[in-house]
Amino acid sequence: MSKESLSELRRQYEEWCKKGLSLDLTRGKPGREQLALSEEMLGVISSGDDCHSEGGLDCRNYGCLDGIPEAKKLFSELLGIPESMLFIGGNSSLNMMFDTVSRCMLFGTAGSEKPWAQQGKIKFLCPSPGYDRHFAICKAMGIEMITVDINPGGPDMDMIEDYVNNDPAVKGIWCVPKFSNPSGYCYSDETVRRFAALKPAAPDFRIFWDNAYAIHEIYDEEVKLLDIFEEAKKYGNEDLIFYFASTSKITFPGSGVAIMAASENNLRQMLPYVSAQTIGYDKINQMRHVKYFKNADGVRAHMKEHARIIRPRFEAVINAFRENLTGVARRWTEPKGGYFIDLSVPDGCAKRVFDLCAGAGVKLTTVGAVYPYGLDPNDRHLRIAPTYPDFEELTLATEILCLCVKLAVAEREEG
Amino acid sequence: MSKESLSELRRQYEEWCKKGLSLDLTRGKPGREQLALSEEMLGVISSGDDCHSEGGLDCRNYGCLDGIPEAKKLFSELLGIPESMLFIGGNSSLNMMFDTVSRCMLFGTAGSEKPWAQQGKIKFLCPSPGYDRHFAICKAMGIEMITVDINPGGPDMDMIEDYVNNDPAVKGIWCVPKFSNPSGYCYSDETVRRFAALKPAAPDFRIFWDNAYAIHEIYDEEVKLLDIFEEAKKYGNEDLIFYFASTSKITFPGSGVAIMAASENNLRQMLPYVSAQTIGYDKINQMRHVKYFKNADGVRAHMKEHARIIRPRFEAVINAFRENLTGVARRWTEPKGGYFIDLSVPDGCAKRVFDLCAGAGVKLTTVGAVYPYGLDPNDRHLRIAPTYPDFEELTLATEILCLCVKLAVAEREEG
Numbered sequence: 016m017s018k019e020s021l022s023e024l025r026r027q028y029e030e031w032c033k034k035g036l037s038l039d040l041t042r043g044k045p046g047r048e049q050l051a052l053s054e055e056m057l058g059v060i061s062s063g064d065d066c067h068s069e070g071g072l073d074c075r076n077y078g079c080l081d082g083i084p085e086a087k088k089l090f091s092e093l094l095g096i097p098e099s100m101l102f103i104g105g106n107s108s109l110n111m112m113f114d115t116v117s118r119c120m121l122f123g124t125a126g127s128e129k130p131w132a133q134q135g136k137i138k139f140l141c142p143s144p145g146y147d148r149h150f151a152i153c154k155a156m157g158i159e160m161i162t163v164d165i166n167p168g169g170p171d172m173d174m175i176e177d178y179v180n181n182d183p184a185v186k187g188i189w190c191v192p193k194f195s196n197p198s199g200y201c202y203s204d205e206t207v208r209r210f211a212a213l214k215p216a217a218p219d220f221r222i223f224w225d226n227a228y229a230i231h232e233i234y235d236e237e238v239k240l241l242d243i244f245e246e247a248k249k250y251g252n253e254d255l256i257f258y259f260a261s262t263s264k265i266t267f268p269g270s271g272v273a274i275m276a277a278s279e280n281n282l283r284q285m286l287p288y289v290s291a292q293t294i295g296y297d298k299i300n301q302m303r304h305v306k307y308f309k310n311a312d313g314v315r316a317h318m319k320e321h322a323r324i325i326r327p328r329f330e331a332v333i334n335a336f337r338e339n340l341t342g343v344a345r346r347w348t349e350p351k352g353g354y355f356i357d358l359s360v361p362d363g364c365a366k367r368v369f370d371l372c373a374g375a376g377v378k379l380t381t382v383g384a385v386y387p388y389g390l391d392p393n394d395r396h397l398r399i400a401p402t403y404p405d406f407e408e409l410t411l412a413t414e415i416l417c418l419c420v421k422l423a424v425a426e427r428e429e430g
Numbered sequence: 431m432s433k434e435s436l437s438e439l440r441r442q443y444e445e446w447c448k449k450g451l452s453l454d455l456t457r458g459k460p461g462r463e464q465l466a467l468s469e470e471m472l473g474v475i476s477s478g479d480d481c482h483s484e485g486g487l488d489c490r491n492y493g494c495l496d497g498i499p500e501a502k503k504l505f506s507e508l509l510g511i512p513e514s515m516l517f518i519g520g521n522s523s524l525n526m527m528f529d530t531v532s533r534c535m536l537f538g539t540a541g542s543e544k545p546w547a548q549q550g551k552i553k554f555l556c557p558s559p560g561y562d563r564h565f566a567i568c569k570a571m572g573i574e575m576i577t578v579d580i581n582p583g584g585p586d587m588d589m590i591e592d593y594v595n596n597d598p599a600v601k602g603i604w605c606v607p608k609f610s611n612p613s614g615y616c617y618s619d620e621t622v623r624r625f626a627a628l629k630p631a632a633p634d635f636r637i638f639w640d641n642a643y644a645i646h647e648i649y650d651e652e653v654k655l656l657d658i659f660e661e662a663k664k665y666g667n668e669d670l671i672f673y674f675a676s677t678s679k680i681t682f683p684g685s686g687v688a689i690m691a692a693s694e695n696n697l698r699q700m701l702p703y704v705s706a707q708t709i710g711y712d713k714i715n716q717m718r719h720v721k722y723f724k725n726a727d728g729v730r731a732h733m734k735e736h737a738r739i740i741r742p743r744f745e746a747v748i749n750a751f752r753e754n755l756t757g758v759a760r761r762w763t764e765p766k767g768g769y770f771i772d773l774s775v776p777d778g779c780a781k782r783v784f785d786l787c788a789g790a791g792v793k794l795t796t797v798g799a800v801y802p803y804g805l806d807p808n809d810r811h812l813r814i815a816p817t818y819p820d821f822e823e824l825t826l827a828t829e830i831l832c833l834c835v836k837l838a839v840a841e842r843e844e845g
Contacts, residue, residue: 050490051478056477057714063469075682077457077466105520106712107668113707117532121547121571130545132536148706152796155706156536267490270714291563291570297521297712299472299685 021429024422026090028375031415036376038412042403043354045264048324049402052317053266056307074298080290086272086301092311094260095242096276105296105336108261108273112223113152115257117223118288119186120156125254125284127219132188140178140188144385144396145356146196149189149225160387165198169206174214183216186398187223193240194228197385197398198357199350201244204241209345211246213255224258230318231264232352242277253278264303264354265314272304328401332413333358341418343424345395357395364423365394371419377412435838436844437807438839443790446830451791451806453827457818458769460679463739464817467732468681473721489713495705501687501716507676507726509644510657511691520711523676523688527638528567530672532702532789534636539670540699542634546601555593555603557585560797560810561611561802564604564640575802580613586620591628598631602638608655612770612800612813614765619656626661630672639673645733647681647767648741659691668693677719679769680729687719693734709753728812744814747771747828754832760810760841773812780809788833
């Protein structure tokens with residue numbers, strides 16, 4: 016790759032700007048083709064007879080707080096978590112996470128003396144770059160966020176152990192252990208083991224284990240994540256974990272099923288509050304998922320179809336990066352699953368790339384969104400979401416993005 | 431009606447006990463025939479094409495926090511509330527109420543200085559007999575409950591004005607203004623006007639206006655409820671009201687659509703927190719309702735069908751009470767809609783009736799459930815739910831209930 020001059024890059028950039036494009040790389044949403052994969056699920060329940068669950072429960076009526084048995088069975092098989100630990104909810108695992116933090120704030124945890132809200136300043140650890148909506152929950156709750164670096168095998172465990180095991184104000188940590196948002200990093204066995212073996216200074220410390228991409232491989236090879244509950248059991252630490260998953264990126268983002276897993280102690284403490292909150296979640300939609308997939312293999316086969324659609328999109332972006340940004344960008348991730356690529360540009364360049372892209376009609380995720388308080392300390396990270404645009408839009412937007420990175424870096428070198 | 435002797439009543443009671451019946455008058459749930467009315471809604475969305483909302487929004491995907499425009503239009507027309515004041519949610523208005531109280535606890539209200547949770551002891555007024563799940567929210571939150579009597583035209587407004595206008599610790603009141611649970615009482619125009627004209631001592635006082643039975647008449651005659659927002663506007667009091675409704679007893683209790691209405695100020699304050707809680711509620715289910723009903727007249731026609739099923743059940747119970755309990759019970763309500771009848775027996779007899787019924791295989795709602803802290807101060811009220819059992823079960827259970835009331839009263843008179 017010969018290095019183009021700043022003036023040549025500027026000339027190319029001006030050409031793009033003239034075209035009046037409107038492209039978008041911000042949205043971590045399944046695309047049209049992916050939504051069409053679950054088309055048949057929409058019609059799978061069409062009469063009252065389809066609504067009857069085991070033991071005579073009518074899914075149309077009130078009742079059944081923690082999910083229908085068939086849904087527990089399906090997700091137990093899929094996630095390898097005992098049915099007795101599962102709580103099946105509404106359409107959003109984010110909602111479940113917010114509600115879980117909210118319960119801790121107002122009512123405390125199993126075995127805690129006081130609700131979080133009555134303990135003055137409390138803190139969460141935030142491996143970053145991370146998921147902006149996790150950070151938004153902390154922000155809403157007034158919980159102080161502490162940034163922890165994340166690397167290919169998981170977050171900086173030395174720092175985490177140091178905080179969690181010594182500071183009783185540290186009450187939680189956000190984890191996306193598999194295909195982490197936005198890096199795509201997966202937690203190594205050692206990382207999971209060190210999480211399982213934490214000795215928190217706070218009796219009401221909890222790990223928010225958001226396994227959002229539990230089965231979201233884009234290649235045939237399965238990426239194994241160690242079972243956090245099994246590991247935690249060895250240390251008597253099962254109560255540390257609040258586990259979340261959902262079908263938002265399996266069936267429909269707006270009408271999926273959210274899943275939570277927790278120890279017996281934790282469920283016993285939280286379910287009475289859930290019972291004050293609602294009589295039950297949408298059981299017809301739970302049944303819709305069960306009837307459509309039948310079993311875990313049904314879900315796994317379905318995920319192969321998603322992979323078939325998503326894989327070429329990731330590859331198109333990564334190939335463009337390899338071709339254009341080798342030696343220019345700091346690095347980019349090459350995830351084996353999930354929904355995002357983290358493009359890391361030389362320090363101090365990310366905002367400039369964002370602005371340049373905007374000028375040429377390519378919308379990027381706000382720089383800093385993947386850090387607590389919206390502050391990327393090195394002005395370095397760009398979150399790229401390849402699933403939603405049309406394929407042609409995606410390749411075009413990526414081409415312009417690459418040019419903008421080169422231009423920003425060249426400006427900086429010459430500036 | 432000749433008065434039977436205690437020994438004769440005891441003999442009759444023993445006969446019932448021998449039969450080993452298992453009947454249930456506790457459940458305020460629609461019955462099988464009612465669920466069947468919405469059968470066609472289940473299949474009304476069967477392809478992705480059915481999921482497109484105005485302006486290109488795809489209901490299957492993420493987005494649209496406060497409800498699809500079509501749902502806002504439908505419920506605006508039905509409830510007579512401007513679309514701009516509506517927020518359409520998930521499957522449960524109870525969940526919306528819990529979340530609303532929860533937000534007040536953690537984040538405060540529009541214009542408030544401190545969240546409720548940071549103000550020490552706070553109180554709610556609870557018109558009673560009332561809805562047990564309202565009281566359960568207060569109990570979970572540690573909010574002190576103050577019982578206020580309710581009468582045919584609404585709760586004791588003198589007492590309410592006295593509390594609300596003088597005690598800044600009073601932060602809220604639970605209201606079911608139409609076909610109040612369990613009495614079936616409807617708020618008179620004067621009651622609504624006095625609510626609208628409150629001058630709360632607390633700047634963060636709110637009226638929780640749970641219009642659960644907004645269109646749930648069982649006779650052709652419409653029971654008019656004055657528009658609380660219109661009245662409140664006259665006093666600049668629109669911010670006082672959090673309004674709730676749902677389709678749980680229109681379509682499916684487990685898979686309906688919950689509706690909230692609030693002033694512009696209140697929505698502006700709360701929606702950012704809702705946005706931290708979820709990306710959006712189940713829009714496909716919102717669209718399912720819209721496509722099935724088409725417009726408000728569609729819903730109204732549907733409610734006539736519910737009325738046709740429910741009316742004879744209310745009448746069967748009330749006729750049995752008239753025939754058997756005149757001069758025996760204190761009184762009973764004869765609602766023109768809703769889901770419950772309040773049977774009031776002589777003081778100190780309700781628990782005895784409950785126990786006698788249990789002995790004869792008839793399950794009644796726990797005495798006291800309709801009062802804060804589960805304490806009926808006069809041991810007087812029995813909540814009767816006529817919709818769920820088969821019609822034969824209902825008439826049989828009512829016959830036994832009447833006998834048990836007569837027996838309890840006779841025991842007391844002779845005891």
